[in-house]
Amino acid sequence: MRSLIDILDLSPAEIDELIAKANDIIANPVKYAEKCRGKKLATLFFEPSTRTRLSFEAAMYELGGSVLGFSEAQSSSTAKGESVSDTAKTVSCYADIIAMRHPKEGAPFVAAQAASIPVINAGDGGHNHPTQTLTDLLTISREKGRLDGLTVGFCGDLKFGRTVHSLIGALCRYQNIKIVLISPEELKVPSYVKQTMKKNGIEYSQTTDLEASLPELDILYMTRVQRERFFNEEDYLRLKDSYILTPAKLKNARDDLSIMHPLPRVNEISVEIDDDPRACYFKQVLYGKFIRMALILKLLEVE
Amino acid sequence: MRIDSIRNGLVIDHISAGKGMEIYDLLGLGDLDCTVAIIKNSNSRKMGKKDIIKIDAEIDLDLNILGYVDPGITVNVIKDGVLVEKKTVDLPETLTGVLKCKNPRCITSTEQELKHVFKLTDPEKRTYRCIYCETAAK
Numbered sequence: 001m002r003s004l005i006d007i008l009d010l011s012p013a014e015i016d017e018l019i020a021k022a023n024d025i026i027a028n029p030v031k032y033a034e035k036c037r038g039k040k041l042a043t044l045f046f047e048p049s050t051r052t053r054l055s056f057e058a059a060m061y062e063l064g065g066s067v068l069g070f071s072e073a074q075s076s077s078t079a080k081g082e083s084v085s086d087t088a089k090t091v092s093c094y095a096d097i098i099a100m101r102h103p104k105e106g107a108p109f110v111a112a113q114a115a116s117i118p119v120i121n122a123g124d125g126g127h128n129h130p131t132q133t134l135t136d137l138l139t140i141s142r143e144k145g146r147l148d149g150l151t152v153g154f155c156g157d158l159k160f161g162r163t164v165h166s167l168i169g170a171l172c173r174y175q176n177i178k179i180v181l182i183s184p185e186e187l188k189v190p191s192y193v194k195q196t197m198k199k200n201g202i203e204y205s206q207t208t209d210l211e212a213s214l215p216e217l218d219i220l221y222m223t224r225v226q227r228e229r230f231f232n233e234e235d236y237l238r239l240k241d242s243y244i245l246t247p248a249k250l251k252n253a254r255d256d257l258s259i260m261h262p263l264p265r266v267n268e269i270s271v272e273i274d275d276d277p278r279a280c281y282f283k284q285v286l287y288g289k290f291i292r293m294a295l296i297l298k299l300l301e302v303e
Numbered sequence: 304m305r306i307d308s309i310r311n312g313l314v315i316d317h318i319s320a321g322k323g324m325e326i327y328d329l330l331g332l333g334d335l336d337c338t339v340a341i342i343k344n345s346n347s348r349k350m351g352k353k354d355i356i357k358i359d360a361e362i363d364l365d366l367n368i369l370g371y372v373d374p375g376i377t378v379n380v381i382k383d384g385v386l387v388e389k390k391t392v393d394l395p396e397t398l399t400g401v402l403k404c405k406n407p408r409c410i411t412s413t414e415q416e417l418k419h420v421f422k423l424t425d426p427e428k429r430t431y432r433c434i435y436c437e438t439a440a441k
Contacts, residue, residue, distance in 0.1 A: 083414055104410040106435025110417065125408045127436055192437055195425070 002299055003112035003119040007130040007170045014298075015170070018134060019141050021294035022287070029062065032293065035302050036065030042095035043069035044087065044111075045122070046078060046102045051263060051285055052122050052131070056099045059292035063302075068095060085114035092116040097300055099131075100124075118299040126160035126226075132262050133166040134295060135288035140219060142287065143258045143280055148175040151216050155182040155243050156223035156268060158189040163262040164223060165193050172200035179204040180213050184242045186235070187225070210243050214253040220245075222261045222268055222281075246270045253278070260284055312337070313364065314379040315356040320344050322373050323354030329368050329401075335360065350375075367395040371431075396423050398431060402440045409436040 004010065010018070025032050041060040045053050048071070057067045070076045078087065084102070088111035091098055098115060100108045101122040108121035123129040141147055152171060154164050158181055168189070171177045179202060181189055188206060197204050207213055214220065225240045244267055245259070261269055261281040273279050296302075318326060323341045332339050337360035347353040361380075369376050370392040380388040398421045404411045411417045411433070421431035421440055431440040 083416065084410065085414075102410070103408070104413055105406065105408050105437075106410040106433070109435055110410055110414070124410075125436070127408075192424075192432065192439065 001116070001118055003108075003115075003121075004130050004295065004299065005109045005112055005119070005121045006128050007133040007166045009130070012173050015134070015137060018291060018294045018298060019138050021297065022138050022290040023142075025290050025293050032063055032297075034064040035297060036060060036063035036300065039063075039065040039097070039300060039302075040095040041065060041067050041069075041296065042091045042098045043067060043071070043122075044076070044091060044098055044100045044102075045069065045071045046073040046076070046100075046107070047123070048072060049101055049123070051288065052101060052129075053099075055285070055288045056120075056122065056131075056292055059289050059296060062289070063293055063296060065096075065296075069099075084110045087111070088115040088119065097296060120295065120299065123162060126162050126165075128166050129162045129262075130166055131288070131292055131295065132163045133170050134291040135284055136163070136167050136221070136260060136262070137170060138287045138291045139260060139280060139284045140258070142283075144218065147171075148177065150174075150176075150218045151178040151180065152219045152221060153180040153182055153213050153217040154189075154221045154223070155210055155213075155245075157187045157225045157239075158183040158193075158223070159187040160226055161223040164189065164221070167221065168193055169196055172196055172202050177202055180217065181206045182208065182210050182213050182243070184208060184239055186239060187242070210245070211249050211252065214250070214257070217253065217257055219258045219260060220253070222259065222265075224261075224264065224266055224268055241267070244268055244270065245273060247272050247276070250276070250278070308384065309338075309357055309359045309381055310384045311361055312357065312359045312381055313362065314381060315358070315364075315369070316353070316377045316379060317347070317350065317375050318354035318356065319373050319375065320350070320352035320354055323356060326354075326369065326372055326376075327356060329372060330364065332356070332358065335362070365401075366390065366392045367398055368401055370395045371398055371401060394423055394426055394429060397421070398423075402431060404433040404436065404438055405441065406433065406436050406438040409433060409438060411435055 060067050084107050092115045097118045099120045099122045105125040105127035112119040227236050257278045259279045340357040342355040344352045376392050378390040402421050403419050420434045424432045
């Protein structure tokens with residue numbers, strides 16, 4: 001039995017296999033419509049989410065399976081003080097696979113150790129979000145036709161942005177990747193992310209200037225400054241509008257740039273950009289469902 | 304200065320000078336009933352000065368703690384007055400219950416029964432990271 005807690009739990013070969021499976025699902029959805037008949041996915045969301053939870057649920061329904069769970073901690077026994085381990089053991093009695101989101105970092109890892117069924121980390125605080133990373137990799141692969149030889153810019157909250165940490169970790173395993181980190185001083189990537197890049201010999205630079213960085217990018221990965229990660233409201237208010245992508249700022253960007261965003265967005269990408277052919281954040285949402293279908297099949301060992 | 308040799312017990316040798324008391328406390332040697340001797344600033348050919356701890360009883364030692372605090376240490380096991388084993392301690396791969404994760408967002412901050420476990424991620428810089436949230440130990 002396997003769980004997915006960190007994107008690095010998957011080898012690059014396994015990621016390629018998942019991308020190939022997702023592409024096959026996109027091409028032949030009917031072939032997969034009954035693959036998980038009789039199987040149940042438990043979505044344990046201790047923190048609000050729209051995309052990730054609905055995407056997991058849609059993925060399971062499209063595989064012919066069913067879904068149970070909760071979407072906030074207050075409607076679970078956690079409100080009575082139940083531990084993550086006990087919740088995981090309990091849910092193992094009812095479901096075949098768990099997707100868990102939790103505000104505390106490491107909670108899905110704790111659940112995976114206690115559960116007797118596979119656990120998928122659907123986001124743990126500012127730490128990891130491997131299925132978003134799989135979504136991002138599928139999106140990059142479909143948009144660019146490759147996962148190597150790319151210059152990827154990450155912009156916004158790189159300190160608490162778990163999607164950024166996970167994607168950088170995954171990209172470090174591909175060839176000729178260059179990473180440009182664009183953030184305010186206070187929201188730079190944590191040291192362990194830099195350590196990962198150094199260890200893998202990845203060329204990276206840090207800057208506060210989005211516009212100056214744009215011309216060299218193949219991919220611009222925008223992120224939201226997340227209110228829920230700040231202990232201090234003043235810090236959030238000071239930093240929330242650090243970067244807003246507008247058509248004017250895109251003037252110097254390449255025609256084949258792909259603009260990605262894990263969503264939700266607040267105001268960091270102007271809505272005028274939604275119609276720009278370089279915007280692919282809503283395609284990203286759609287791909288998220290397909291890659292989660294591929295992952296559920298893999299972890300449930302359904303051929 | 305003379306300290307009697309022990310018949311059955313342990314000699315923790317090659318402790319960096321000045322770290323003897325820290326190790327004494329970390330290992331909880333103050334709780335033992337047997338004779339325990341701390342020798343500070345003993346002359347050492349290899350180290351110049353070193354600390355030594357002698358414990359006059361056969362006890363289980365957490366070598367992981369020793370490796371983390373002072374990786375050059377050797378532990379000599381004495382039986383019937385004879386040295387029967389000499390253990391060297393390296394930086395441990397895992398530390399359980401030695402360090403505490405200080406990250407307020409870590410699951411260990413709310414679930415008290417979870418053991419604090421750290422893994423060695425960079426032996427050169429002696430960096431240990433929490434296995435739950437990957438925050439480096441300070």
